[in-house]
Amino acid sequence: MMWDGWLDFLEMGGYALYVWGSYAAGLALALTEFVLLLLRKRTILGHLGWKNADL
């Protein structure tokens, strides 16, 4: 194991802000994109008035 426990891992050798800032942005962007797409799908399916929403 290269890290001395979780705190050492989270500290990321003093670069925590930069490393975790990058990965947090990536995660946030991906989740946002995914949720926006689900909302868009729901909107168009509602707009079409389909009986079976999963067609």
Place this chain on the structure above:
Amino acid sequence: MPLSANFPVRDLFKGFKNRDRCRYCSPQGFYPLTRALPPWFAAASLFLCALGLFVGFFVAPADAQQGDAYRIMFIHVPAAWMSMLIYLLLALCVGVGLAFNARLPPMAAQALAPTGAMFAFLALWSGSLWAKPIWGAWWVWDTRLISEFILLFLYSGFIALQAAIDDEHLADKVGAALVLAGIVNIPINVLSVESRTTLLQGASISLSSPPGMAASMLAGTLLMAVGFFLYSCAVVLLRLRCVILERERDSNWVVARGNASP
């Protein structure tokens, strides 16, 4: 969305047997794939990204010069790669759409652009966070950085143009002109490493020479890159499904599908 129900795995290759027409070339024929494939791509992407992050954070050692700051590479490099790859696919789509006056490629272009913009933004963001501790500045006016910045603006311009023009066919043509003109940006980005007009380190990963980094660092980067590619496949297909329905909402096949019983 059910994973197993309605998955047309048997039908998947039927379209290619008929030489007269490819069924997946039309929005109607392609539509079932946009329903069936995204969950599989998403699951594979999750698996590979998790594996890539594990290798990147728990197997790959700290860098001799940059310490742990280099671990930004595992998200930065795949994001930058994807932003450029998606732009090439975007150019291919609008080019084919223009040349053959086909319906599906412009829809695919519309589905690709937001994800490409997202990756361009992520590459800039993570690059900025990498540059600060290593170069001492959040941003420098360097060829490669400017080129990535312009890439983000090309994506944004394409999305804005498409949204601003009500006539879909006109929007497709104008958007295609922008994307095809902007493709000059890609070689500028790639060649800036060769010509050393960039502060960025030379290519550590190349097809013609052994990698200039530890095998575990390379493995982490490649796993994340494949994961990002599969993520793009999932999200773009999901968006393509919306685009197809939005654009074809008045066509017979969409109406018929809506009336079909479950």
